[in-house]
Amino acid sequence: MKNFVSIITLLMLSVSLTYAEIPKAGFSVTPLNTDKWPAQYRLTLTVPKDHHAYLDTGDDNIYIPVTVDPNSKLVASGLTISKLEKPAGVHDSLVKANVLRDKGDFTLELAQTGSKPAIVNSASLELTYQLCNELTNVCFRPQTTQADLTLPASTVAASVQDDESLSFMDKLLALFESNKNNMFIMFGLMFVAGLLSVATPCVYPMLPITSMFIVGRANGDASKEKQHALAYFIGMVLTYMALGLMAGMTGGAFNTFMQSAFVNLGFAVFFAFFAIALLGFYELSFMQNEVHSLDQHSSKVKGVSGTLLMGSVAGLVISPCVGPIVFALLLQVADNIAEKAAALALINQSLDFWGKLSIASQGSVMMSGFGLGVGLPFFIISVVKFKKMPKAGYWMNKVKYAFGFMILYFAYTYLQKGMGVLGVDPSTTVTLAIGLVAIWIAVVHCHVLTLMPRDAQPNQKMQHYVGVLSIIVGGWLVVAGMGQLPFMNTAQAESFAHNGAVQSAASNNIPAALPVQKEAGISWYRSFDAAKKVAQETGKPIFIDFYASWCANCTEFKKESANNEQLNQALREKAIAVKLVDKEPEFEKFRASQEHRQLKIGLPYFAIITPEGKLVWSGTDYKATQKMVAELDRLS
Template sequence: MNKITLYILLTSLIFASLFSTRLLALEPDELLDVDIAFVAEIVEVNTEDIKLRFKVADEYYLYKHAFSFANKDNVVKFGTAQIPDGEKKVDEFFGEVETYRHQVDIVIPYENIAGVASTKFEFTYQGCADAGICYPPQTKILTLNLPVPQDSVLHAANPLVGNTAIKGGLGLTNSDEWSGQLDTVLPEDKAFLFETIAMDANTLSARFSISDNVYLYKDQVKLTSLTKGIDIGALHFPASVIKDDPHFGEVEVFFGVIEVGVDISREAGSTNTLILQAEFLGCIDEGICYPPSIRTISVDLPAITTAISANKQTDKTKIDKTMQLSEQDQIQVDLEVNAWWKTILKFFGFGLLLALTPCVFPMIPILSGLIMGQGNISRRRAFTLSLIYVLAMAMAYTIAGVIAGLLGANIQAALQKPWIIITFSMVFVALAMSMFGYYELQLPSSWQNKLSKLSNKQKSGSYIGVGIMGFVSAIIVGPCVAPPLAGAVLYISNTGDPIVGGFALFAMSMGMGVPLLLIGASAGKWMPSSGGWMNVVKAFFGIALLAMAIWFLARIIPGPVSLAMYGILALLSSIFWYRYALKNGVKGKMTILFLVFKIILISIGTVQIIGAIKGNSDPLNPLTVRQKMQFQMVKSYAEVQQVIQQSDKLVLLDFYADWCIECTRMEESTYAQASVQKELENFLVLKADVTAQDAVDKELMRKFKIIGPPATLFFGTDNQLIKHSSFFGFKGPDEFIEHLRQIK
């Protein structure tokens, strides 16, 4: 009894050790993003010098010798950069070098040989982390706005091109009149002043100060983030003026000083410094248009707040925030505005609903096998083991969710590696063989004696083993993402508050564990006493554990192969279990019952093998041939953006992974339905397979704030994300069709 549990304990400890090593090892993709480790910004430009500032994160440094500066347009000539002395060190890569930490300001002398108002400033740098990993050299291009001589500022924009066009626009014919008029025209950098401040962690205020007799086109204002991890959202303009423009007809324009509200979204762990690029176009009332303007500025952002201030928690705020929200966003809002006890109860209810999904089903044979491995135990002890298993499972889900929210790292997805899945499958095979009585799993006697002293005759050792198994199996078995889980993780990510989100996740996990607790509470009734019947029941759970091993392997092997393995297991089990029952004293009418079981297993196994030969993969419907949904596969964020921009249809983007239980369920029971496929005829249907979890997959998921698959995003004909219609988790055919019709 205890020997099996000790084996579980040893195996789980070894696995947990590997798991911890994986988390603690510093991998390249666990470093700060290069644009967060090193932030470059132009802080000052005068007629002679450019001042470039690098902000360097703690435990990172820049090399002096790696700096270089260039102007590819060849309109600006750079002098020798004035770089301060750095900290000298003997570097393992470059020998004796000078380095910079925290901040370094570099002054670059220049000559504006072409008299331009702006140009592209290209510079290169390289840095490393103290941990010993270096980034490759980085080359950045920023727009450089230069103070220029007044007589070289104006070059007419479309449709006025060149001096002749400008003269015509002013109604001037001779050079004297032209020169006199030009003297009264302000340079572009004086005609439009642009500045931006942060109002809060997710909102900016962009101010345009427009000179007299000058106006700004509303539809020509564009703001772009040059900082990775920070995206520009909606722009909120003040009231505009309708102007009959000589170039564009009736257009919306602004005069004087305007304030534009700017929504921004920030990824977890992103920098608090935003490099913002503004593009805009304006004209003078007399008919002259300035060239398109590009300004680049640095904006300091406050840290993401951990709570909503009391004055914002009004009823109106609650109503406004719940309009047009997706299910997971609605849950996130509830976390922000509801009392903590309501949140706990609601998430416990979510957990009860999730307990009826395939995310929890695999836990049942695992826990049952662990209880059976203890032999003839009391109902109280069985319930205690179940409670420990569920508590460990809840802790695993909570820790994984909090880490995903704070760091943007999905631990469950990271552990879906082939070698991890194979290892865990082999653990179940070993446990199954011990259930069949082929051997007893035990530690060396010296280890047993020591553990016995520490664990009060191994009773607490059993609890520890079951607890570790609950923790590890929760992480490996069920990487399911449902709206409640996504909502809690998004709340943690956006607020930086792991307390409320963590308790919500824990309550949800305990709700998911209710069926497992019921198994423990009733174990005393259905578990036979020791002897022949106990061996027969243990053999049944041994077969179930072998099926679990195949279920794990199905994530990394072709579907028909896994179906064939299920079929072979059923055929072998039909013979083995029948003979095993007879060998252990099954007699009389009970023999007929086991003969019926044998026939059923032979039938199931035969049908599954036939289905595998036909190329099918569903063990529950092995002969059913489904018409698979035809997806257009996409990989990178850039590819997704390109495809969406080129489409004039509504777009569906499905995030899928082989190891995702609910993804497979969505594929086989929803997308495979003819009615669903007909409803999607007017959609461009894309699929991102993130099984590999490589750098490209992680970048794609990070851009769209995907906690983990399954996730379904929708984009409108304007190519914009329809956030309130996008969702995490599974939807059945009827529910999904209704959802699609609401989008249309």
């Protein structure tokens, strides 16, 4: 028994001595800039003599490198690491890794996340490291140390003001940010966001119209109504699931694809194709004979398939209304991958395809919650509210025509977006559209290309005469519009590129040589560098409106800046206003910046920058005018 006790005692003593001998590295923080955001610090890690720490995982990917904020606790304080520079270290051929000996300095730059401002004047920073003894070749267990960071003193005051001026979108995104690691809560929030999107003014009226359209697709059969409603519902959910997956896998590259002129023109043709079918000019069917030979109920299969397809494109149709919400949610998905990729980059690792797919799949599931929220009201109102409507009648044709004209309108909006990306003036797009409609009326309705019989009735002659006039006017409008296209008229393209010519704004103390565009009393600089010089001279913040002619909500903000008195006054008197247009060099420079990663997802996007070039606020909600004014008031 005594021997047993002695053995246990020796084991406990050896264990305690082993832990007591584990060396520790010194860790200290030196503030470099804590007066304003982003805050900068120097982190000093002192390694004991005859030891080293790892700066990467090594060639064999087996070591634990020095990691700053390994558990992402800074996010809880509304902070994010915007920049981290490591010491150079030396490459040790024996361990095949980059190691740190003696002492090394890390340069850390912290920024506010924007969605959840910090509410304290200090934050705790953790650092994890692993030491190895170079004499005994023993590597010790990883250790975590911490130090306190002093934050800019203006954080508390700014956070109180932020809470008062946050828009609904900002609060919603803050809620998403604080719960982004909880899949169940995120799914629920996405579902609620989808329900709220249906309440927007241009989506809500579509509920009864869509319901009657589904009843018409079912030919008044109550059992088929449920099938078509379910198919429409599933189509909408699948669309948003696909968007979430693509946003995660491409990091927003899908949106860049959607900004292509030819893609938008392709959607215009696609929607016009369906609209004309709904208007009754031809029967929409694909491979009807082949399907009929495989299934005697081909009409049923074809009908449900068509409804599924219509539901899948419905998510894109209503995008002008729910665009800011969809883009904001897709940004959360893309950011999730970006954060994990950045964390791995700090330890010289990268996120492989399967890692991206895993995270993107989570984003797809979250976006399916949004699709469920958007599609559920359409499904319920189609199955429940309108289940006792008349089974058949001429009213179905009226509903079908109304739906066809609505789809045709959306085809025109995509035509306008595509032409806008090509640099075509909106008036030219309208001219071309009217011309094409006139030619359509002449050919399809007036049969102008068909020979008139000799015994034609007077009304037939009049119809033919109207058709001739229509095709002449339509042809003239198309030719005139084509003449205004940039690739048809180089001089006109250059004139369009410099639209809103340089003005001599001496009354506003603006040098005449600077490119300035006047709108509703606001002097919009078209060059960020020029605006920055003026901002440094006047001490005013810079407000940037990232604009594109294809962006419907960008146009709405243009109206808002003219009609909202508080916003208009703030942009005129308290800020240097800048408007950067999509595809321009300065726009692309901002798009490539990590600080403005929202530009990779979509527009609109707005940013407020100090005269020194520091980002203090950014957002995608064009209706958040109260927040914009509050930020400009605080900085002026």
